[in-house]
Amino acid sequence: MTSLDVLRPRLPSPLQELSDSRFEGRGVRLLLKRDDLIHPELVGNKWRKLAPNLDAADGRTVVTFGGAYSNHLRATAAAGRLLGLPTVGVVRGDELADRPLNPSLARCRADGMRLHFVDRSTYRRKSEPQTLAALLRAARAEDAYVVPEGGSNVPAVRGCRALGEELAGRADVVAIACGTGGTLAGLAAGLAPDQRALGVPVLKGGFLTTEIRALQERAFGGPRGTWSLDERFHFGGYGRTPPELDAFARGFESCHDLPVERLYVAKLLYGLVTLAHEGAFARGTTVAAVVTGRPFP
Numbered sequence: 001m002t003s004l005d006v007l008r009p010r011l012p013s014p015l016q017e018l019s020d021s022r023f024e025g026r027g028v029r030l031l032l033k034r035d036d037l038i039h040p041e042l043v044g045n046k047w048r049k050l051a052p053n054l055d056a057a058d059g060r061t062v063v064t065f066g067g068a069y070s071n072h073l074r075a076t077a078a079a080g081r082l083l084g085l086p087t088v089g090v091v092r093g094d095e096l097a098d099r100p101l102n103p104s105l106a107r108c109r110a111d112g113m114r115l116h117f118v119d120r121s122t123y124r125r126k127s128e129p130q131t132l133a134a135l136l137r138a139a140r141a142e143d144a145y146v147v148p149e150g151g152s153n154v155p156a157v158r159g160c161r162a163l164g165e166e167l168a169g170r171a172d173v174v175a176i177a178c179g180t181g182g183t184l185a186g187l188a189a190g191l192a193p194d195q196r197a198l199g200v201p202v203l204k205g206g207f208l209t210t211e212i213r214a215l216q217e218r219a220f221g222g223p224r225g226t227w228s229l230d231e232r233f234h235f236g237g238y239g240r241t242p243p244e245l246d247a248f249a250r251g252f253e254s255c256h257d258l259p260v261e262r263l264y265v266a267k268l269l270y271g272l273v274t275l276a277h278e279g280a281f282a283r284g285t286t287v288a289a290v291v292t293g294r295p296f297p
Contacts, residue, residue, distance in 0.1 A: 004051055007082060009039050012166040015288070018256055026276045027283030031171055033290045035163070036261075041082065044292035045176075045183040046075035048163060049156035050147075054079055056155055057145035061086040063136065065126060065149040068096055069104045069239060071263070071293055072151050077113035087113045088141045092123040103297055114139070152182025152211075157189075157219040163290065164190020164197070164225070171288035173198055173281065175272055177264035178229070179238070181208045183292070185215040188225030197227040200271040202264050203238045206231060233271035239263060245270060261293040 014034045023030045035044035042050060054062070062085060066073035073089045080087035089108055097117040101109060109115060116139040118126075125131040127148070136142045147153065164187045167174050174191060178184050178199040188197040201208050208229055216224050235245050241262045249266040253259060260266050268289055281287060 004054060004083075007039060007042065009042075009047055009051075010037055011162075013038050015167075015170060020255070022273050023276050023287070026279065026281065027285075028276050028281045029286040030272070031286065031288040032258075033163075033167060033174070033288050036291045036294045041078040042075050043071075043294060045160065045163070045290075046071065046151065046293075048160045048186075049151035049182060050075060050079055052155035052159040053145070053147050053151065053153070054083065054085070057085065059085065061088060061141050061144040062147060063088045063090065063139065063141045063144040064147040064151070065090045065092070065123070067092045067238075068102055069263075070149075071296070072149070073108050073113070074104060074111075074296070076147065076151075077108040077111035080113060081111040087111075088139050088144065089113045089115050090123070090126070090135060090139065091115055091117045092120055093117060094119040107297070148180075150180030150182065152180040152185075152215060154215075154219045156182045157186040157215050160186025161190040163187045164195075166190075167288055168192045168195070171195065171286045173285060173287045174290065175200065175268060175287060176290040177202050177268040177292060178208055179203065179264070181212040182215055183290075184227060185212045185219065185224075187290070188227040189216065189220055191225050193226075195226070197225060199227060199229045200233050200268045201229055201231055202234050202267050204231070204234045204236070230271060230275070233267045233274070235267060241266070248273075259295050261291075261295050264292055265294075 016032045016034055018030045020030055038047045064076050076087055094117045160183045173196055175198040176184055178201045184199040235242055245266055248270050249260040
């Protein structure tokens with residue numbers, strides 16, 4: 001496989017200070033950790049999670065999983081095209097197979113990803129060994145390297161530890177939007193002892209605490225770092241972007257000349273503005289928000 005160095009990632013990603021009265025009025029300093037600038041196609045935490053997995057694949061076909069609008073599927077497909085690596089995306093929802101592809105899946109296919117649609121019941125059982133083996137056979141990818149949905153596995157969590165290390169000593173609180181929890185698990189492990197990580201889940205359900213603990217156990221042998229979750233800002237679940245959230249994102253974009261990705265980043269920033277208003281951060285606190293993506297398309 002071509003070395004990942006040919007992709008020329010921008011690491012460490014830039015750290016940008018914002019002037020925002022909603023934070024400054026509370027005595028809080030806001031920084032943005034611009035992981036969205038790491039690579040034009042493997043954006044944000046997708047680089048940090050995929051890079052160690054692509055190394056581990058060692059030229060084999062990569063199979064991974066996602067929904068119809070999955071950022072992870074798009075990033076994996078782009079990596080395959082850039083590195084000449086075959087990719088297969090197992091997509092939740094067999095009803096989608098006979099419909100025109102949405103822009104997200106169309107981009108995956110254009111980047112060379114072979115799409116395999118499965119029914120939702122089977123998809124929910126994809127981590128069971130028998131079900132996974134059957135899925136790989138059906139997708140004609142039995143010898144493939146498998147990356148889980150969202151890319152959160154041991155290599156990914158260890159890869160995300162570098163994000164915390166890059167921010168060591170730069171902020172008191174490091175906040176990040178969470179999908180599967182792998183980035184937060186690694187981020188917290190890389191921070192200094194006097195720092196804490198704050199996760200803002202974008203899915204409802206309250207399952208992430210257990211998932212993050214399990215990921216840290218598998219990656220590091222036990223808990224690492226100080227971290228917590230605030231579950232209030234999912235706006236109804238993944239992919240839900242109601243008018244209130246969109247209006248907030250448009251206002252933030254206008255104020256700071258910064259494109260705001262809606263599914264993750266907007267919910268994170270909305271949550272931080274709310275927390276600042278509630279007085280959750282003591283005066284003199286520096287908060288770094290990790291920008292993990294940018295709008296698509």
